[in-house]
Amino acid sequence: MSGHHANQANVIFSHDLPKTALDDETLKLREDKIKVAMIGLCGCWGCTLSFLDMDERLLTLLEKVTITRSSITDVKLIPERCTIGFVEGGVANDHDIEVLEHYRENCDILISVGACAVWGGVPAMRNQVSLTECLDEAYVSSVTRPKDQKPVIPHIEVPSITTKVYPAHEVVKMDYFIPGCPPDGDAIFKVLDDLVNGREVDLPTSMNRYD
Amino acid sequence: MKDSILRSILAEYPKDRAYLIDILVRVQEGDGHISDQSVQALAEYFCISPLDVKETISFYHFLHQQPTGKHIIYVADTVIARMNGYDAVLAALEQETGCALEETSADGLFSLFETACIGLSDQEPAILIDMIPFTQLTPAKVKSVIAEIRNGKTAEQITNPQGIDKTSLGYIENLVKSNIQECGPVFFSNKIKTEQILGEVCSRSPDDVISELTNSQLRGRGGAGFMTGLKWDICRRAEGEEKVIICNADEGEPGTFKDRVLLTKAPEQVILGMLIASYSVGATEGILYLRYEYNYLHCYLENILSDMRTQNLLGKNILGKKGFDFDIRVHLGAGAYICGDESALIESCEGKRGTPRVKPPFPVQKGYKGKPTIVNNVETFANVGRISEKGVKFYLSLGTANSSGTRLISVSGDVRQPGIYEIEWGITLDEVLEKVGAVDPKAVQISGPSGECVSAKLDGKRVFSYQDLSCNGSLMVFNSQRDILDIVRHYMQFFVNESCGICVPCRVGNVELLKKIQLFVDGKAVENDIEEIISWSKIVRSGSRCGLGTTSPKSIMQTIDRFPEIYRSKTAKQEGPLLRSFSLDEALEGYEKAKRELMPN
Ligand SMILES: Cc1cc2nc3c(=O)[nH]c(=O)nc-3n(C[C@H](O)[C@H](O)[C@H](O)COP(=O)(O)O)c2cc1C
Ligand code: SF4
Numbered sequence: 027m028s029g030h031h032a033n034q035a036n037v038i039f040s041h042d043l044p045k046t047a048l049d050d051e052t053l054k055l056r057e058d059k060i061k062v063a064m065i066g067l068c069g070c071w072g073c074t075l076s077f078l079d080m081d082e083r084l085l086t087l088l089e090k091v092t093i094t095r096s097s098i099t100d101v102k103l104i105p106e107r108c109t110i111g112f113v114e115g116g117v118a119n120d121h122d123i124e125v126l127e128h129y130r131e132n133c134d135i136l137i138s139v140g141a142c143a144v145w146g147g148v149p150a151m152r153n154q155v156s157l158t159e160c161l162d163e164a165y166v167s168s169v170t171r172p173k174d175q176k177p178v179i180p181h182i183e184v185p186s187i188t189t190k191v192y193p194a195h196e197v198v199k200m201d202y203f204i205p206g207c208p209p210d211g212d213a214i215f216k217v218l219d220d221l222v223n224g225r226e227v228d229l230p231t232s233m234n235r236y237d
Numbered sequence: 238m239k240d241s242i243l244r245s246i247l248a249e250y251p252k253d254r255a256y257l258i259d260i261l262v263r264v265q266e267g268d269g270h271i272s273d274q275s276v277q278a279l280a281e282y283f284c285i286s287p288l289d290v291k292e293t294i295s296f297y298h299f300l301h302q303q304p305t306g307k308h309i310i311y312v313a314d315t316v317i318a319r320m321n322g323y324d325a326v327l328a329a330l331e332q333e334t335g336c337a338l339e340e341t342s343a344d345g346l347f348s349l350f351e352t353a354c355i356g357l358s359d360q361e362p363a364i365l366i367d368m369i370p371f372t373q374l375t376p377a378k379v380k381s382v383i384a385e386i387r388n389g390k391t392a393e394q395i396t397n398p399q400g401i402d403k404t405s406l407g408y409i410e411n412l413v414k415s416n417i418q419e420c421g422p423v424f425f426s427n428k429i430k431t432e433q434i435l436g437e438v439c440s441r442s443p444d445d446v447i448s449e450l451t452n453s454q455l456r457g458r459g460g461a462g463f464m465t466g467l468k469w470d471i472c473r474r475a476e477g478e479e480k481v482i483i484c485n486a487d488e489g490e491p492g493t494f495k496d497r498v499l500l501t502k503a504p505e506q507v508i509l510g511m512l513i514a515s516y517s518v519g520a521t522e523g524i525l526y527l528r529y530e531y532n533y534l535h536c537y538l539e540n541i542l543s544d545m546r547t548q549n550l551l552g553k554n555i556l557g558k559k560g561f562d563f564d565i566r567v568h569l570g571a572g573a574y575i576c577g578d579e580s581a582l583i584e585s586c587e588g589k590r591g592t593p594r595v596k597p598p599f600p601v602q603k604g605y606k607g608k609p610t611i612v613n614n615v616e617t618f619a620n621v622g623r624i625s626e627k628g629v630k631f632y633l634s635l636g637t638a639n640s641s642g643t644r645l646i647s648v649s650g651d652v653r654q655p656g657i658y659e660i661e662w663g664i665t666l667d668e669v670l671e672k673v674g675a676v677d678p679k680a681v682q683i684s685g686p687s688g689e690c691v692s693a694k695l696d697g698k699r700v701f702s703y704q705d706l707s708c709n710g711s712l713m714v715f716n717s718q719r720d721i722l723d724i725v726r727h728y729m730q731f732f733v734n735e736s737c738g739i740c741v742p743c744r745v746g747n748v749e750l751l752k753k754i755q756l757f758v759d760g761k762a763v764e765n766d767i768e769e770i771i772s773w774s775k776i777v778r779s780g781s782r783c784g785l786g787t788t789s790p791k792s793i794m795q796t797i798d799r800f801p802e803i804y805r806s807k808t809a810k811q812e813g814p815l816l817r818s819f820s821l822d823e824a825l826e827g828y829e830k831a832k833r834e835l836m837p838n
Contacts, residue, residue: 117824120824120825123821123824126814127814127815128814131814156827156831157827157828157830158827158830158831158834160831161831161835162831162835165835166835176836177835177836178836179832179835179836181832186825186828186829187827187828188824188825188827188828189823189824189825189826189827189828190824190827192819192824196816196818196819197816197819198815198816199765199811199816
């Protein structure tokens with residue numbers, strides 16, 4: 027991944043970690059399946075937990091899809107071109123931008139999943155004040171800051187926070203949206219099942235009504 | 238505000254929350270703002286919570302919670318003003334007063350605010366200084382007016398040096414032009430004989446009067462075009478001892494000013510219509526809801542009402558007819574386009590925020606204070622008076638088979654003779670453009686931002702009628718040099734500012750649409766943005782409670798349809814994964830700035 031951290035020689039990324047090669051049989055089983063990559067940007071992973079709420083239907087899905095990347099392993103890069111990218115969380119730092127860019131380049135279809143991806147969600151509450159004020163509150167004027175030390179805004183080996191939190195579709199084109207905080211497993215299943223079976227995506231109102 | 242002054246204001250009104258906005262306007266006029274202390278006093282007086290008072294104040298553009306300068310200036314920011322030197326006038330105002338928009342000058346003398354259309358599109362740029370209108374401004378004129386105020390003159394003294402009586406027609410015509418370019422058989426041609434016609438009406442049964450109106454096929458002139466006879470009939474049959482007649486003089490649709498001119502030149506004809514309504518449905522209470530932008534008409538109208546009381550045309554046993562009791566009070570608005578919606582208007586008449594109601598029940602069933610209420614536009618009432626005078630046959634002889642009569646249009650923009658025209662339904666767009674002296678017309682916005690944007694080239698043969706161009710009275714002409722995208726952007730900004738905010742699709746969707754149109758203005762749009770505009774428009778139009786949300790996306794949708802080349806020329810191909818509209822620099826600059834400010838070394 028080119029970008030912010032590329033020139034920091036002593037940083038090891040998850041995608042650089044040694045991998046165990048898969049046996050031929052498993053590889054063969056996956057060959058014809060639809061590849062799905064999942065990523066969590068700035069969110070709480072609640073959407074991934076909802077994904078697991080598909081329960082036994084996950085097994086039905088897995089007959090047709092293989093998950094090449096998921097938030098669970100926290101590997102950010104996609105190993106090969108995927109059909110579907112499942113994006114949870116909004117864009118809150120420069121690393122999120124890079125990852126989302128990478129997903130757009132390497133997935134045919136991107137789905138914005140959950141309130142944070144769809145409109146910024148809880149993290150976007152900080153958009154009401156300036157980033158300077160936010161960081162000041164957290165690292166300078168914070169009552170828990172050790173007063174004998176100079177205030178430090180984290181700036182080494184961590185991504186730079188963006189001026190404001192963006193929904194995914196303000197950064198790259200997103201193809202589908204599943205609203206909810208988090209969306210129900212049913213809603214996630216409906217969208218994935220439609221896509222996997224080549225149907226037009228149709229998320230009925232009953233599945234994303236919360237009042 | 239001093240307690241004694243507040244008490245004396247309160248004493249002028251019945252102790253009823255319905256009068257809250259009138260009272261707030263008075264406090265605003267006295268103090269330049271409504272202080273926490275006044276809020277507290279009003280809350281105690283009306284036995285409501287201070288927050289209740291505050292939420293009402295915060296809804297209306299002309300009410301302020303923060304102190305303002307001694308003189309408050311409102312600049313009408315409209316697309317027409319922008320075509321006629323708005324920028325230079327605003328710059329001159331900022332320069333001469335020493336304050337920027339939304340600010341108060343250091344010497345405390347002036348506060349400067351922008352506002353939407355103030356109903357003077359035929360004489361813009363226009364401003365209100367302490368609610369007195371100044372029209373056809375130039376930087377030089379601004380300079381001299383502000384200098385006079387600095388020398389101690391009031392806006393009133395500058396505009397009315399001879400001290401013309403505020404209750405006279407002369408006073409108003411001295412302030413603003415009526416610009417009646419063409420009058421026809423229904424309006425302005427001859428003064429209506431109120432007493433005689435009302436006498437004749439009273440000799441017939443209410444049912445007869447209503448069926449005459451139904452036969453005339455008169456439809457509401459406020460926008461929705463509902464059959465007036467049917468509305469009155471439903472109200473007549475509605476259950477309720479007390480019924481109410483409201484005249485909607487909110488006239489907030491940008492580009493419309495015909496109701497102002499009607500109330501200036503033919504107020505008796507409008508009031509006669511209200512009286513006939515009251516007789517027909519048995520209403521005793523009447524309200525003339527006057528937008529605060531037309532406050533300079535207030536004394537004039539009050540005086541006419543008072544004269545009519547003297548002549549026993551209002552009050553008890555009108556014209557000696559036992560039990561025919563009806564009176565009208567003027568209720569001032571306080572700056573909110575949405576209060577033109579009849580149910581929002583009723584909320585406002587009840588002294589509350591102008592949030593549209595969920596319908597049904599409709600106002601004719603349960604309106605003002607739950608009573609069956611007729612709300613009609615100023616022009617609708619004026620029509621009723623003339624129909625009663627000249628009869629159904631006369632009225633049906635005007636217009637077309639399905640759109641009877643005539644209508645007033647307020648014409649502005651690139652035309653040689655802006656002003657008021659009375660047109661017969663059935664006239665084509667080409668004919669209207671010729672009549673008003675349109676100069677090189679390209680686009681015509683009919684019925685204001687919530688109406689139709691048509692092409693002078695493609696739509697010239699279209700007909701003004703309820704079946705085709707059901708114009709609500711506003712007609713703005715734009716020549717081929719005008720920046721249509723910027724006009725549409727301005728309209729969207731208007732809806733964003735004026736949405737009452739109760740429904741999410743309207744509150745959020747209009748902001749999204751504004752952002753989208755801004756992308757086109759900035760040349761950052763991609764093909765996909767058109768599709769997104771279309772899907773947002775569908776959501777806003779189908780998911781909104783009132784007419785604001787169901788119409789606000791129309792100007793974008795129609796310009797995409799009528800002038801696709803404009804959008805095409807501003808659309809680029811998306812290259813690479815990051816959207817053209819996404820600015821990486823902007824996304825990253827906040828952090829660099831924060832680091833610089835918080836860790837200087
Ligand atoms: C946002 C909005 C603004 C409106 N503004 C006005 C207005 O300024 N004047 C008016 O007469 N009607 C206005 N209307 C229409 C009124 O709701 C109502 O239909 C009208 O006053 C009824 O009178 P009519 O039947 O005589 O037309 C507006 C409607 C909406 C939704
Ligand atoms: S559509 Fe807009 S203006 Fe109308 S009620 Fe809803 S939020 Fe308010």
